[in-house]
Every structure is written in structure tokens, then in C-alpha cells.
Amino acid sequence: MLNTDGSSIGNPGFLGFRGLVRNKQGDWVFGYMGFIGNATSLNAELLYSVSIWSMATQHSDAQLIATLQARVKDLEAENAKLLSQLADCHSHQMEKQLLGPDEKGMKSKKGNRKSEEKMPGNNRRCMDHHSKRYVALKVMYFGKRFYGFASEAQMEPTVESELFKALEKTRLLVGDKKDSQYSRCGRTDKGVSSVGQVIALLLRSNLKISAANNGNSGEVVLDEQNEGEIDYVRVLNRVLPNDIRILGWCPVSVDFHARFSCLSREYKYFFWKENLNIRAMESAGNKFLGEHDFRNFCKMDAANVHNYRRHIALFDIIPTDVRYDGNQLWVIKIRGSAFLWHQVRCMVAVLFMVGKGLESPNVIDTLLDTRRILRKPQYLMASEVPLVLRSCEFEDIKFMCSSDAGEALHAHLVNECQIYRLQAAIFHEALLNCVPRNDQSVVPFQGSKKKASHVPLLSRPTEPSYEERRAKLDSVT
Incomplete structure (x- = not known):
């Protein structure tokens, strides 16, 4: 706005004066006119308009009012010209990106810009720079x-x-x-x-x-x-x-893809040895090596997966240094280029049957022969808790960690290990107090069921084949 002496008041980026302005219907009425932006370039023009308006109000001369209207049109044209020049200004472009398209026309509203700056989306736009x-x-x-x-x-x-x-x-x-x-x-x-x-x-x-x-x-x-x-x-x-x-x-380079650039993935599955026959499990597991059709060792996703051939590059069963109450912790290592849905858990489940003497190692060969076994026998997968994605290998990728971050990471993992060991000690104490000792008699619950006898895999009910699943999907669509 302008004081009576013509000086600017309020927002330095806004100049205004009382005069003839167009309303929404296009009629000329008394009101406030203004310009948002750099007022310096139009200062002389606006003061000239103010002086004409002063003469018009004093003499009520229609010709002066017409002149004023013409000058207002000239100012509108000049305003549009300046806005066009601002559009090419680098600073103006950055401001538009920071404030967003909804900011146009909001600067004249007190407090709106501050509230806009507090919006999370605006902070995100700032991050783009x-x-x-x-x-x-x-x-x-x-x-x-x-x-x-x-x-x-x-x-x-x-x-x-x-x-x-x-x-x-x-x-x-x-x-x-x-x-x-x-x-x-x-x-x-x-x-x-x-x-x-x-x-x-x-x-x-x-x-x-x-x-x-x-x-x-x-x-x-x-x-x-x-x-x-x-x-x-x-x-x-x-x-x-x-x-x-x-x-x-x-x-990494911009063409890197965490999934498709991966050369191999390695899984580990931990288990307690107990009475498992490790040699039989090793004999069976080695049959997985090479490229095979693993549709009988996975949860089939016929809608999205059409190729079930996968390559296994490494299979090994090794002991760890962890022992508990005379029982040793072992681990199965499996490395391949890619894996199907639940593939590792299905492979381990069948290996456990072999280790318990319930199945022959040759059952692996039979299940891998998809021309002979068209449908997967129904069996439960191994538990997900002991399964760990050990590593993902890439070409020319070397991960870094600063010394400070490495020390903090090491301290955190040591602390977490201690917490879980304390929890294990508490469960062990509960075990000692809840489970009867050898000299105590145990009265079996009369309603308890006997452990179900093992049904050979090749004699079990089967799941639908891939072709049957596809036919069902096609009939629905």
C-alpha cells in the first residue's frame, strides 16, 4: 500500500492504491489496485496513476477517468510482461519448485507462506535440490x-x-x-x-x-x-x-539392480544334530547340486512363475562350535543363482526325513524327476526361524563401514547377543524346574494322541500340477 505521501507500507513486495478496479463481472468499481513482485520498476507509473486519480476525484472529469482506465490497462500489460521475464529467471524457477504450484497468489495472504514451509511435502521438495x-x-x-x-x-x-x-x-x-x-x-x-x-x-x-x-x-x-x-x-x-x-x-552405477545384478545367494539353515544321520543327509543333499526342476521342492506360484529350473552351486553340512546339553548345533549351507518360493525350507524338510531314517536319500532323485512325479507330494516345510539369508554376491561390490560406525555396530551386536543369552538362561532355568527328572514318575495325559506314523512321500496325496494350476487360472480369466 502507499501512504498519503506516496511511500510504500506493509509488504515491500506489494504496492497498492485506491482507484478503479475490475470486479468479477468486468465492471469498473472503486477499490484497491496492486502489484505483487518488484515494485521499483512500476513506482513511477503507479504514482502517475495516483495523481490522475486525485485529479479525477477532485474534478469528476470523465475524460480523466477514461485516461486512468487506459493507464490501468497499460499497467496490466506491463505486469504481464514482467511476469514473463520472471519466468525465465533462475531464482524464480527455484522458488516455484520449492513452494509448489499452489503457492501462486498466496503470498498476499498473511501467514500462508509460513504454514506452507512447515508442510512435510515442502521439505521433501527442498530435498530435491x-x-x-x-x-x-x-x-x-x-x-x-x-x-x-x-x-x-x-x-x-x-x-x-x-x-x-x-x-x-x-x-x-x-x-x-x-x-x-x-x-x-x-x-x-x-x-x-x-x-x-x-x-x-x-x-x-x-x-x-x-x-x-x-x-x-x-x-x-x-x-x-x-x-x-x-x-x-x-x-x-x-x-x-x-x-x-x-x-x-x-x-554403485545407475544400471545396478540389487536383484538382477546378483550373481549368487547363499542360505544357511541351523539345526540341532540330536539323532539325525548326517551322512545320509549329505548323500541326499549332494543330489541337489547342478541344474534341476525344483517344482516339487517349493510353494508353486503358477500365476507368476513359469520356469522352475534352478542351479545349486554349493551344498554342505558342517558343525558349529555351539553345544548345549551334549547336543551340537549344525548348519546346512546352500548356494545358488536364484531360489523359488520356500525352496530352501522344502529342501531341508525332506533332508530331515532322510536324516531320521524315514526316507531314503534316493527320494531326492525321484522328486527331481518331474516327468515321473508330476505333482508335489504334500509335506510340511521346515521351520522358518533357523533360516538365514547369509550373503548376496555381486561383481566389483565392496561394502564400506567407517571405524566409528563399525565400533558402534560391534557394540550393539555384542549387547544383543548377551540379551538373548540371558533369555536362554531364563528358559533353561524354567526347563530345569518344570520338566520331571529321571527319578520322578510321569503320568501321561489320557487324552493324548500317539505320534502319527510316517507316510512315505511317494504314497502321500499330491498337490495340483503346474499345468492343472494354469488351466484353472485360465478358466477364471
Whole structure:
């Protein structure tokens, strides 16, 4: 607005005066006219209009009013010209990106800009102007409380949902998940753990945009020099829940894909030896080596998976150093290029039948012969709790972890191990107090059922074949 002496008051970016203005119907009425933006260039024109308006009100001269109307049209044309020039201004373009399209016309409303700046979406738009780089993260998690890794699961929490909460909280995520070129290596199921899961996505970077990009994409070019970069491991581990940790990070090229760039995946399955015949299990497990059709060793997804041939490069059964009450902990190692849904758990379930003497090692050969066994026999999978995604191997990927982040990570894992060992000690104490000793008689519950006898796999009811499942799907569609 203008004082009576012509000086500006209020918002320095707004000039206004009382005069003839158009209403919504297009008629000229008395009101306030103004210009939002840089008032300096139009100061003389506005003062001239004010003087004409003053003469018009004093003399009520129709000719002067007509002149005023003409000058207002000239000012509107000049205003449009200046707005066109502002559109080409770099600072104006950045302001539009920061404030968004809804900001137009809101500056004249007191307090609206401050409220806009507090909106989460606006903060996200501010993040778009930071440098960013494509990064691979190595992730470990204890899967007991999670409904799988992928956030597409129908239940919460998932490992992926917790990861993205941490990424948003630390402002490392650039834009939305869909804009981050996100990919994951493995999609572990409910209860399955990992110490080598790998994901890749665009993250905020402290490094300047390389000249090779010409500043267009805002992405940092892959470079061996990472001095001054964000300590992704330390930053994320500070906000992640105790059962999820980032183990390392590595800059990767933009064509990297955590799933399709993976060369091999290795799983470990832990189990107590008890009375299992390890030699028989090894003999059976070695039959998995090489390329086979594993449709009888998985949960079939006929709607999405049409090729069930997979290659197993490594199978081994080895003891660990862990013992408990005379029982030793062993582990099955299986490495392959890719795995089907629940494939490892199905393989282990049949191996346990062999180890207990319920099935011959040759049953593996029979089940792998899909020309002979067209339908998978019905059997329960092995438990998901002892299954661990051990590693995901890539070409020329070396994960990094700073000394500070490494020390904090080590201290955290040591503390978690101690907590779980204390819990195990408590359960062991309960076991000693609840289970009768050898000198105490046990009265069996009269309603208890006898343990069901084993039905040979090849004599059991079977699931529908792949062809039958496809035919059913096609009939529905």
C-alpha cells in the first residue's frame, strides 16, 4: 500500500492504491489496485496513476477517468510482461519448485507462506535440490517379529517398511520410494532372518554433483573418492530398531539392480544334530547340486512363475562350535543363482526325513524327476526361524563401514547377543524346574494322541500340477 505521501507500507513486495478496479463481472468499481513482485520498476507509473486519480476525484472529469482506465490497462500489460521475464529467471524457477504450484497468489495472504514451509511435502521438495547418488546397502535383520522383508505384505511390520521409516526420518531419502530407483536382492518370508540382504536406491549425498552430469540429474557420478560423504551406516543405525542394522554401503552405477545384478545367494539353515544321520543327509543333499526342476521342492506360484529350473552351486553340512546339553548345533549351507518360493525350507524338510531314517536319500532323485512325479507330494516345510539369508554376491561390490560406525555396530551386536543369552538362561532355568527328572514318575495325559506314523512321500496325496494350476487360472480369466 502507499501512504498519503506516496511511500510504500506493509509488504515491500506489494504496492497498492485506491482507484478503479475490475470486479468479477468486468465492471469498473472503486477499490484497491496492486502489484505483487518488484515494485521499483512500476513506482513511477503507479504514482502517475495516483495523481490522475486525485485529479479525477477532485474534478469528476470523465475524460480523466477514461485516461486512468487506459493507464490501468497499460499497467496490466506491463505486469504481464514482467511476469514473463520472471519466468525465465533462475531464482524464480527455484522458488516455484520449492513452494509448489499452489503457492501462486498466496503470498498476499498473511501467514500462508509460513504454514506452507512447515508442510512435510515442502521439505521433501527442498530435498530435491540436494546432491544424490545411487547406493547399495548391506542389511541384517532378525526376522522373528517381521511379516517378511517386502513392504507389499498384508501385515505390518516388515523389514522394508522399517527401513524406509528410518530413511525418511534421517532425510536420506530423495523424493518418494517410487522415485528412488529402489531394488532389493531377496524377498525373505515371514520369520526369516538375514545377515547379507542388499538393497539399492538413490540417497542424499554430501558430495558435489560431478561436472560429467552437467548438473542435470543432480546425481553424483560413481567415484572412488568418498571423503566427506554421509556416514550412511552410522546415521541409519542410530534410528533403526534393535533387530535391524546396516552393515555397510557401496556406491554403485545407475544400471545396478540389487536383484538382477546378483550373481549368487547363499542360505544357511541351523539345526540341532540330536539323532539325525548326517551322512545320509549329505548323500541326499549332494543330489541337489547342478541344474534341476525344483517344482516339487517349493510353494508353486503358477500365476507368476513359469520356469522352475534352478542351479545349486554349493551344498554342505558342517558343525558349529555351539553345544548345549551334549547336543551340537549344525548348519546346512546352500548356494545358488536364484531360489523359488520356500525352496530352501522344502529342501531341508525332506533332508530331515532322510536324516531320521524315514526316507531314503534316493527320494531326492525321484522328486527331481518331474516327468515321473508330476505333482508335489504334500509335506510340511521346515521351520522358518533357523533360516538365514547369509550373503548376496555381486561383481566389483565392496561394502564400506567407517571405524566409528563399525565400533558402534560391534557394540550393539555384542549387547544383543548377551540379551538373548540371558533369555536362554531364563528358559533353561524354567526347563530345569518344570520338566520331571529321571527319578520322578510321569503320568501321561489320557487324552493324548500317539505320534502319527510316517507316510512315505511317494504314497502321500499330491498337490495340483503346474499345468492343472494354469488351466484353472485360465478358466477364471
